[in-house]
Ligand SMILES: Nc1nc2c(ncn2[C@@H]2O[C@H](COP(=O)(O)OP(=O)(O)O)[C@@H](O)[C@H]2O)c(=O)[nH]1
């Protein structure tokens with residue numbers, strides 16, 4: 220057994236375990252909403268921690284349907300543990316088969332275990348979910364046996380590239396060599412060991428096997444000299460593969476486990492960070508829209524002229540406080556008002572013209588004894604809501620950058636937001652909202 224440089228390997232291993240545990244802590248501190256999405260990741264991290272603590276090596280058998288994966292697991296373990304479906308069917312779930320016979324033990328782990336994991340086939344008809352399951356099993360594998368029975372098709376090649384990209388150690392197994400002539404086998408091996416695969420596979424890691432060779436006809440001679448023909452199944456040939464697996468494990472089993480654990484933890488942490496950003500941005504977008512609608516309605520329905528212009532600022536300030544909270548930033552109402560004012564100022568003439576429109580129709584409303592007609596309420600309300608929408612987006616930018624405009628001026632930020640916003644569609648959506656609410660509100664409506 221290879222005990223080389225135990226100190227460095229021990230460090231790698233323990234830092235991997237630490238990384239997994241830290242990720243678990245992070246996940247446990249999640250909000251409930253995050254937890255709902257991330258529960259499976261947390262479970263997987265806990266499994267990874269348990270795997271590292273016990274020193275379990277996972278070898279995942281991966282490849283297209285009917286290439287002989289299940290047969291290979293059987294042949295390697297030397298037992299009828301998994302079912303080989305003659306129809307070329309699939310293994311429904313992942314099969315975890317303990318492989319004691321391999322005789323490998325992770326240095327320093329008396330109870331360590333090697334497990335072969337049989338996966339359903341890649342690229343099955345209607346099998347997207349199972350393909351996904353196979354992929355995720357391969358992604359957490361310490362070592363992958365990539366099984367094929369011919370040159371790789373596009374799906375297989377892509378899957379191989381993906382595994383290489385996530386730094387999986389891979390043995391490519393050309394199975395069913397009993398079906399090929401020797402020169403055909405050489406040709407295929409030449410291909411897998413050739414330039415197309417050179418960056419993905421080490422030539423030593425391209426192997427052949429016959430997991431379940433088909434029957435061959437034997438001529439049996441009896442003592443009396445008579446002969447008869449008999450069909451017999453030859454024994455599986457998996458020795459070369461088995462030897463290579465053991466070699467790889469002995470040379471680097473422990474560091475493979477460490478590498479895998481560390482990558483797994485890093486990957487999960489990234490996922491969590493990405494999800495946090497997504498949830499936060501979602502919440503921010505919903506908040507902005509909600510306040511924009513609120514302001515639209517306030518302006519469209521409120522018969523008091525002054526509120527049209529001034530009341531909106533109170534709504535905007537509350538929106539800004541709410542947004543700040545989403546980004547973990549506490550802002551007082553008076554600071555929120557100041558922020559709104561600076562955004563409005565930065566928006567310059569756009570907001571000014573909105574105010575003018577608003578003021579003009581306020582005067583009109585006052586004249587019609589508090590009843591604006593829908594004809595004026597709609598555009599006026601929508602325009603006011605649009606203003607809030609822009610203020611919200613600008614405030615969102617400000618909070619995204621840690622309550623600062625970063626290297627930009629507020630004017631530039633607001634200008635960019637105005638340029639990238641589809642004003643017409645925001646206005647239309649707001650009008651739809653207003654119409655919906657007004658038709659539900661018996662006190663508001665068209666002037667007769
Ligand atoms: N001729 C031949 N057939 C094989 C070999 N290995 C597996 N098979 C056959 O290929 C078919 C599919 O095997 P299976 O293990 O179910 O493939 P899986 O879908 O990849 O798990 C079965 O009929 C097996 O008997 C082999 O080495 N030679």
Ligand SMILES: [Mg+2]
Nearest residue numbers: 288289309310
């Ligand atoms: Mg199978």
